[in-house]
Amino acid sequence: MGEFLQHSLDTAAKQAPAWLSDVLSNGRRRWEASRWPDRKTEQWKYTSLQALQQEYHAADTSAQLPDDMTLPQLAGNRLVFVDGNYSAELSHCDSHIDVVRFQDASAEQAERIREHLGTALNGEQHIFAALNDAALQDGLLLDIPADTIIDEPLQLVWFSSQCSAAFNINQRTLVLAGKHSRAEIIEQFISADGSQAFTNGITELILADNAALAYLRLHEERRQATHIGGVHALLARDSRLDAFHMALGSDLKRLDLVVQYVGPGAHCDLNGIYLPRGKEHIDYHTCIEHAVAHCSTDEAFRGIISDEATAVFNGRIHIHENAQKTRAELSNKNLLTSDQATVNSKPELEIYADDVQCAHGATVAQLDETSLHYLRTRGVPKDEAEVMLSFGFINELVDNIGNESVRNYLRPLLAQQFSADPDLTRHLV
Amino acid sequence: MLSIKDLHASVDGKTILNGLSLTVNPGEVHAIMGPNGSGKSTLGHVLAGRPGYEAISGSVEFLGQNLLELETEERAHLGLFLAFQYPVEIPGVSNMEFLKASVDAARKERGEPALDAVTFMKMAREASKIVDLDPAFLKRGVNEGFSGGEKKRNELMQMMLLEPKLAIMDETDSGLDIDALQVVANGVNSMRNKDRSFILVTHYQRLLNFIEPDFVHVLSGGKIVRSGDKSLALELEERGYAWVADEVA
Ligand SMILES: Nc1ncnc2c1ncn2[C@@H]1O[C@H](COP(=O)(O)OP(=O)(O)OP(=O)(O)O)[C@@H](O)[C@H]1O
Ligand SMILES: [Mg+2]
Numbered sequence: 001m002g003e004f005l006q007h008s009l010d011t012a013a014k015q016a017p018a019w020l021s022d023v024l025s026n027g028r029r030r031w032e033a034s035r036w037p038d039r040k041t042e043q044w045k046y047t048s049l050q051a052l053q054q055e056y057h058a059a060d061t062s063a064q065l066p067d068d069m070t071l072p073q074l075a076g077n078r079l080v081f082v083d084g085n086y087s088a089e090l091s092h093c094d095s096h097i098d099v100v101r102f103q104d105a106s107a108e109q110a111e112r113i114r115e116h117l118g119t120a121l122n123g124e125q126h127i128f129a130a131l132n133d134a135a136l137q138d139g140l141l142l143d144i145p146a147d148t149i150i151d152e153p154l155q156l157v158w159f160s161s162q163c164s165a166a167f168n169i170n171q172r173t174l175v176l177a178g179k180h181s182r183a184e185i186i187e188q189f190i191s192a193d194g195s196q197a198f199t200n201g202i203t204e205l206i207l208a209d210n211a212a213l214a215y216l217r218l219h220e221e222r223r224q225a226t227h228i229g230g231v232h233a234l235l236a237r238d239s240r241l242d243a244f245h246m247a248l249g250s251d252l253k254r255l256d257l258v259v260q261y262v263g264p265g266a267h268c269d270l271n272g273i274y275l276p277r278g279k280e281h282i283d284y285h286t287c288i289e290h291a292v293a294h295c296s297t298d299e300a301f302r303g304i305i306s307d308e309a310t311a312v313f314n315g316r317i318h319i320h321e322n323a324q325k326t327r328a329e330l331s332n333k334n335l336l337t338s339d340q341a342t343v344n345s346k347p348e349l350e351i352y353a354d355d356v357q358c359a360h361g362a363t364v365a366q367l368d369e370t371s372l373h374y375l376r377t378r379g380v381p382k383d384e385a386e387v388m389l390s391f392g393f394i395n396e397l398v399d400n401i402g403n404e405s406v407r408n409y410l411r412p413l414l415a416q417q418f419s420a421d422p423d424l425t426r427h428l429v
Numbered sequence: 430m431l432s433i434k435d436l437h438a439s440v441d442g443k444t445i446l447n448g449l450s451l452t453v454n455p456g457e458v459h460a461i462m463g464p465n466g467s468g469k470s471t472l473g474h475v476l477a478g479r480p481g482y483e484a485i486s487g488s489v490e491f492l493g494q495n496l497l498e499l500e501t502e503e504r505a506h507l508g509l510f511l512a513f514q515y516p517v518e519i520p521g522v523s524n525m526e527f528l529k530a531s532v533d534a535a536r537k538e539r540g541e542p543a544l545d546a547v548t549f550m551k552m553a554r555e556a557s558k559i560v561d562l563d564p565a566f567l568k569r570g571v572n573e574g575f576s577g578g579e580k581k582r583n584e585l586m587q588m589m590l591l592e593p594k595l596a597i598m599d600e601t602d603s604g605l606d607i608d609a610l611q612v613v614a615n616g617v618n619s620m621r622n623k624d625r626s627f628i629l630v631t632h633y634q635r636l637l638n639f640i641e642p643d644f645v646h647v648l649s650g651g652k653i654v655r656s657g658d659k660s661l662a663l664e665l666e667e668r669g670y671a672w673v674a675d676e677v678a
Contacts, residue, residue: 373477
């Protein structure tokens with residue numbers, strides 16, 4: 001697999017804690033045995049990796065947040081990572097969630113990490129997850145104690161700086177939601193102007209019996225800051241995952257979201273929005289594995305694709321033979337605001353059980369002419385009306401986010417996507 | 430104020446209006462009645478400039494301007510308002526945002542600054558009270574999941590906030606119970622003055638017991654076949670439309 005991350009993989013192999021070394025070597029073996037994906041690779045049919053550089057270096061450990069930049073504060077507890085390195089200065093956390101960096105793990109914590117790390121992953125299928133293992137110099141464990149309700153969300157910010165040479169960031173988060181626990185985690189990815197970072201981000205969410213986890217993942221990397229990664233969740237009996245994903249565009253983003261039910265009675269709400277413009281590209285591949293009975297999924301993704309941008313949405317729902325009484329709904333709606341915008345939307349249902357309820361729908365459309373006309377009859381100028389309707393299309397999902405500070409943060413951010421002219425967005429924020 | 434002369438218009442290529450003429454002076458209330466499919470809503474849509482609704486010949490002058498040359502929003506800025514027979518649902522855009530965008534657009538055309546959020550909120554709350562709509566509806570998506578009657582009251586509220594010079598109310602009274610009808614009538618009556626005119630499209634004479642029209646017209650086959658005063662409405666209520674059509678034929 002060429003030079004690509006050679007330097008980072010070598011650096012990681014030297015600096016990773018000894019107890020992780022077999023994870024790294026295993027990952028590297030799988031990565032090197034894989035074929036570089038191209039258009040003929042089914043999973044990568046509509047996403048080209050051409051935007052990636054030939055070679056990335058390991059990130060510098062001395063990078064700082066630029067003086068003129070402040071990072072959003074979406075929760076009282078916030079952990080900030082600059083180019084993958086923890087910044088004590090920018091972080092504050094007094095959560096009941098046990099936060100452990102792999103580098104600092106005690107023998108006992110290391111044991112716990114080893115027990116769970118990778119259990120939600122299928123590294124054979126997800127070669128970039130194998131790559132993440134191979135570069136696992138450090139990672140983050142968020143251990144949510146059993147029987148604990150944690151009201152204050154925990155926000156993680158993964159910031160990538162501007163740097164003359166292209167470098168990569170290996171983000172790895174392992175969330176263990178204990179039995180009967182309840183918590184909320186926000187992961188946010190932000191790049192500095194001019195950042196050329198390639199982030200390979202993998203988060204594993206492992207929910208024990210009756211755990212409830214809200215998980216929000218906001219991708220705000222811009223321009224040349226690229227990202228390939230995913231979120232892999234394991235849901236035990238009666239657990240509940242409420243996930244919200246957002247991606248603004250950059251040269252390349254590919255996210256694999258995988259949910260596996262391993263105990264009956266579990267539920268997942270999986271919502272997401274993606275808004276590429278210019279020549280940006282965003283690819284969401286979701287895969288829901290209904291391997292056991294009596295679980296339910298409500299999945300809704302919406303995209304607005306502008307200019308010459310491209311988007312891919314592939315929504316797979318796999319209902320195994322034993323998964324009777326499954327209920328799964330998938331909806332994907334896309335709005336194209338230009339003739340040159342493209343979306344490849346594909347629901348993939350594989351159903352092997354007979355007593356299930358399953359519905360899916362995918363649409364691609366332009367702005368509704370009747371709604372546009374209605375707004376104009378009220379005197380709203382056409383350009384403002386178009387911005388309002390685009391925003392409304394996305395806002396339906398934003399409205400469903402339980403966390404008010406996230407909603408209030410996202411609305412102006414999204415409104416700006418549709419127009420740089422504040423006159424056209426002033427009624428939305 | 431409004432002068433329509435020999436208007437022919439088509440919807441998606443099919444001719445619906447066949448030489449319609451109508452003059453509305455400032456302060457007048459005109460009721461338009463007529464059988465289903467006679468072209469009443471089409472008239473409203475042509476005046477509001479809905480895509481697909483095209484004037485083929487004839488003229489429409491509104492406040493000294495050639496209405497048919499204007500963009501839909503310019504017609505609104507001039508003071509034309511159409512309450513839709515079937516109001517449009519726009520999920521994701523809150524009613525409040527929508528109303529404020531409308532009112533601010535009208536203010537901008539008059540050279541007035543946008544209202545601040547608090548002032549507008551107060552105005553909107555008061556208006557919602559007058560039309561008997563729970564202020565909670567202001568936060569919902571535009572008409573999203575509103576019942577028929579709630580949609581009609583929302584249309585009325587928009588009219589009251591926008592203070593148009595000519596309001597076309599297309600069956601705002603349909604599907605309303607007598608209390609709601611009273612609310613609509615009070616709303617319209619409270620807005621009546623010597624400069625503001627109304628065109629009320631209705632199937633029911635009972636509305637005209639509450640809002641007294643200056644003229645009543647019968648629209649049939651795409652043109653006005655008979656005009657009179659309010660007694661015409663009573664006659665129509667008793668005898669139906671057939672006799673008017675017969676007399677014309
Ligand atoms: N998009 C369309 N394409 C073709 N014909 C149409 C279209 N929309 C409406 N029409 C036709 O135009 C005619 C007039 O319709 P219009 O809605 O103006 O009637 P109306 O008088 O308002 O009726 P109602 O009392 O039922 O509201 C009808 O015959 C209708 O079927
Ligand atoms: Mg009609």
